[in-house]
Amino acid sequence: MYVETSEFAGAPDVAPSYSRIESYIRATEFDRPTLVMDRDLVAAQYRALVAGLGNAKVHYAMKANPAVEVMETLRDLGCGFDAASRGEISLCLSLGIPADRISYGNTIKRVRDIQFAYSAGIRLFAADAEEELEKLAAHAPGAQVYIRILVGSTEADWPLSRKFGCAPSKAIDLLDRARALGLDPVGLSFHVGSQTKRAKMWAETLDRVAIVWHKARAAGHGLQLLNIGGGFPAFYEESVDGPTSYSLQIIDMVRERFGADVQIMAEPGRGLVAEAGVIAAEVVLVSRKADTDLCRWVYLDIGRFSGLAESEGEAIRYEITTDRDSDAKGPCILAGPSCDSVDVMYEKRPVQLPVTLECGDKVMIHSTGAYTSTYSSVGFNGFPPLAVVVL
Numbered sequence: 001m002y003v004e005t006s007e008f009a010g011a012p013d014v015a016p017s018y019s020r021i022e023s024y025i026r027a028t029e030f031d032r033p034t035l036v037m038d039r040d041l042v043a044a045q046y047r048a049l050v051a052g053l054g055n056a057k058v059h060y061a062m063k064a065n066p067a068v069e070v071m072e073t074l075r076d077l078g079c080g081f082d083a084a085s086r087g088e089i090s091l092c093l094s095l096g097i098p099a100d101r102i103s104y105g106n107t108i109k110r111v112r113d114i115q116f117a118y119s120a121g122i123r124l125f126a127a128d129a130e131e132e133l134e135k136l137a138a139h140a141p142g143a144q145v146y147i148r149i150l151v152g153s154t155e156a157d158w159p160l161s162r163k164f165g166c167a168p169s170k171a172i173d174l175l176d177r178a179r180a181l182g183l184d185p186v187g188l189s190f191h192v193g194s195q196t197k198r199a200k201m202w203a204e205t206l207d208r209v210a211i212v213w214h215k216a217r218a219a220g221h222g223l224q225l226l227n228i229g230g231g232f233p234a235f236y237e238e239s240v241d242g243p244t245s246y247s248l249q250i251i252d253m254v255r256e257r258f259g260a261d262v263q264i265m266a267e268p269g270r271g272l273v274a275e276a277g278v279i280a281a282e283v284v285l286v287s288r289k290a291d292t293d294l295c296r297w298v299y300l301d302i303g304r305f306s307g308l309a310e311s312e313g314e315a316i317r318y319e320i321t322t323d324r325d326s327d328a329k330g331p332c333i334l335a336g337p338s339c340d341s342v343d344v345m346y347e348k349r350p351v352q353l354p355v356t357l358e359c360g361d362k363v364m365i366h367s368t369g370a371y372t373s374t375y376s377s378v379g380f381n382g383f384p385p386l387a388v389v390v391l
């Protein structure tokens with residue numbers, strides 16, 4: 001399933017094998033759902049993205065998966081980090097990541113956390129409101145700030161649009177305000193929406209941001225930094241462009257609109273780590289609500305609250321494999337183990353699973369390296385949070 005490997009052909013490194021994770025899962029008895037990551041796959045994915053991103057600065061959106069070994073792998077490759085809280089900043093610092101490789105990209109920051117970040121040496125912050133700029137001016141005086149633009153509806157599978165960013169019409173006022181407050185307004189940012197499957201889906205968003213960019217420059221702001229956020233897709237059910245060609249296309253589209261000297265920063269989360277992990281889980285019960293029902297219900301020991309939150313709205317559809325996949329398959333509603341009726345992953349579009357599937361069978365849930373361990377509740381209904389092993 002690791003469809004991108006052809007991109008590594010001819011690369012100096014031997015393409016890391018996805019099967020290392022699968023062999024490990026087959027050979028191991030787990031007593032709870034466990035995400036198994038391969039750090040070589042993270043490194044390969046980073047290299048593949050960077051091959052397309054060129055001299056853009058990459059800041060890993062660490063909320064996707066802050067496992068220490070993942071962080072260390074990216075640190076050692078020279079990657080930067082986008083942090084959203086004191087906790088994430090502290091983790092970076094504890095791993096020896098220098099402050100000048102950390103951005104504080106959350107537009108909603110507690111004053112105490114701004115103070116903490118500033119005293120730790122962080123000088124690059126996001127903002128999308130006057131009050132946030134005032135907080136930054138007071139507690140991170142002189143810091144560099146980029147203004148996040150709300151880009152409206154996108155074609156992403158997991159949009160992030162409404163909560164963050166200011167309307168394009170307000171951006172120049174905020175840049176003016178930042179300058180008046182003694183901050184250093186260096187640029188703009190946006191997020192096209194997570195899991196934006198095709199590079200061409202960026203065009204409209206880039207057009208909108210470019211209008212603001214050129215207006216701001218005409219108004220006397222010497223903007224240099226364009227933070228293009230994340231959105232780089234992972235392979236789930238439908239094919240996506242490979243990481244290198246995808247990011248090459250994005251960079252071309254950016255340079256076309258923003259000029260050759262714009263300093264680009266990217267914040268991939270999902271696109272760096274999703275395909276580097278597989279969850280090992282177990283079937284707890286297979287049943288039919290009535291003997292005549294076509295669909296079986298398959299209950300796993302992992303659910304919406306223990307790592308599979310992104311199945312919400314059935315937006316992200318993970319590929320699921322079992323050791324019985326050579327048997328005939330039939331439609332199943334897939335649900336988690338907790339006593340909450342929302343804890344159903346896929347029902348509108350049932351999942352095809354082997355007709356022979358039964359309690360105790362191991363299942364592998366693929367491309368689950370992003371937004372699983374961090375979305376898992378601490379112990380809803382007494383079920384443990386998702387365990388993580390990094391090979």
Ligand SMILES: *Cc1c(COP(=O)(O)O)cnc(C)c1O
Nearest residue numbers: 061194229230231267268269270
């Ligand atoms: C979550 C987040 C990202 C990462 O998004 P992906 O779609 O996972 O790449 C990047 N930038 C910001 C500001 C984020 O909040």
